[in-house]
Amino acid sequence: MPDEASLPPPPLWPFPAAQEITEVLEWRTDVLQSRAGEQRIALRPRPREIVTLRHRLDALGMARAAELARTGFAGEWQVPLWHMALQPNADLAQGANEILLDTGLAHFRSGGLAAIAVDGREPVTVAIAGIQPDRLIMEEPLVLQLPSPTVAARRITIAPVRAGVLTSAIEITRRRQSDGTVSAGFLLRDAPNLTAPVLPTYLGRQVQTDPSLVRRPLSASLRRAVEYVDNGFGPIVVEPLRDTFERGETITLKAQGPTARYALRRWLWSLRGRQASFWLPTWGRELQLRAAMTSGSTLMRIAPVASLAAYAGRAILLEMPSALRFRTITAAIAEGVDHRLTLSSNLGEPVPLMTKAHFLTAMRADADRVEIQHGAVASEVTLPVLEVSA
Incomplete structure (x- = not known):
């Protein structure tokens, strides 16, 4: 069997979430009732998280979604959590290895990934080396992730990335040939302890x-x-x-x-x-x-x-x-x-x-x-x- 370190990383679900996102949290509790009250026993200390993303895509985007699902439906994905996306507190410049933002408002993890999207386009990922309350420290300087030497903060969206697996069929609803909605639900791995x-x-x-x-x-x-x-x-x-x-x-x-x-x-x-x-x-x-x-x-x-x-x-x-x-x-x-x-x-x-x-x-x-x-x-x-x- 191949070594896990030699396996390619899970593919990124690359589409920006342009519409409503549904997040489901599922616990499991055993409620034992008596005549005078009840006892509640937690059987799942951390919830299962299921995130359903909806994307407004053109014909090429819908075709890409279909092909991605065909090749990796049963595998693991890197899923940007757009419902926790933030804007940085300062402009980003090529060569910088820090992003100033309030890291306490999203599930960023040291050793994990963050997704960076500029002007609402498809995101790219960066590896996080460390986290401080007011900034993310990148493993490598930002270069190809930015389209120009300096990008204004208001144009940038940064979201944490978590591993997940598809929980149901990917649904594509076409309004017309080049306009449709793609919906995908992911069961996320490693729920945080908030x-x-x-x-x-x-x-x-x-x-x-x-x-x-x-x-x-x-x-x-x-x-x-x-x-x-x-x-x-x-x-x-x-x-x-x-x-x-x-x-x-x-x-x-x-x-x-x-x-x-x-x-x-x-x-x-x-x-x-x-x-x-x-x-x-x-x-x-x-x-x-x-x-x-x-x-x-x-x-x-x-x-x-x-x-x-x-x-x-x-x-x-x-x-x-x-x-x-x-x-x-x-x-x-x-x-x-x-x-x-x-x-x-x-x-x-x-x-x-x-x-x-x-x-x-x-x-x-x-x-x-x-x-x-x-x-x-x-x-x-x-x-x-x-x-x-x-």
């Missing part, structure tokens, strides 16, 4: 406070696991199977710009599919204050919204002038026509009457498969979530 983004935390859970959050109330579901017992002779009896109430809904998050896009991916990574839980504010202003609070007070007087027993143990969010604050309701009593809540601690500053207050709900993703749509301007993900007790 760190969680910096978000507010409360009681050990992250609080998702992204202002782009859009809730989908039309698809919300409120349920409890029950069994309907029918012996055929008498009334139907409903027997609860679990003590927990299940509330599910769908949320949509959008991210615009490289920094926000990468933060969104890191947050999805931190969920590990159905494994991790997080706090999700309702943003519904359920708790409407009847009176202002002093800085040292733990008593909140509100308009009635639930039964007195339903308040205890609920987490809440208050939009204070200085920052978002999180507290837990420890007790509730009736006070005239209002309800008076006792909070776990005071806010440390006066709480104005018009302060917005919302319930916090502990949630987890209700799917191990997450699909992100990367457009030219923004990225968007729609995620089903489920209320949990732990």
Whole structure:
């Protein structure tokens, strides 16, 4: 058998991504349910990544795609990750061996490859010798990769390159003889281990406070696991199977710009599919204050919204002038026509009457498969979530 070092490198998928890119992250979680709760066991610590690229090509480009697939469909490919493409922070000159950019916003790897495209044309690859927070260091100076001695930064796009294999048939859709779309899906190798983004935390859970959050109330579901017992002779009896109430809904998050896009991916990574839980504010202003609070007070007087027993143990969010604050309701009593809540601690500053207050709900993703749509301007993900007790 030939030595691996003597084998030719995998071919580059050479087409620039001119249309929407779909990225799928797939985890695997075993959810063990009991009457009082559930236990979630992560069976796949890092996700499988499937990237579907779509290219607008002419007749020659479509022919090249067909021939590339014919000769190397079952092999490994070098795939530019155009959904993580960045522009350099300075012009590039022939002979330079450094590229100034924020390397913390994409999956560049020392010893790996980067793809350089000028004016949206087909990319060329360069080998990365080292990575610093503000630059890529190349193994060899840039020469043939640039069409002129100096190229303006705004004309350049740089993307990390990962190894991958085709996951399905390459699809070619012709609009006319010299205009068509080529779609190819790749399963990427060696998923990175991303760190969680910096978000507010409360009681050990992250609080998702992204202002782009859009809730989908039309698809919300409120349920409890029950069994309907029918012996055929008498009334139907409903027997609860679990003590927990299940509330599910769908949320949509959008991210615009490289920094926000990468933060969104890191947050999805931190969920590990159905494994991790997080706090999700309702943003519904359920708790409407009847009176202002002093800085040292733990008593909140509100308009009635639930039964007195339903308040205890609920987490809440208050939009204070200085920052978002999180507290837990420890007790509730009736006070005239209002309800008076006792909070776990005071806010440390006066709480104005018009302060917005919302319930916090502990949630987890209700799917191990997450699909992100990367457009030219923004990225968007729609995620089903489920209320949990732990």
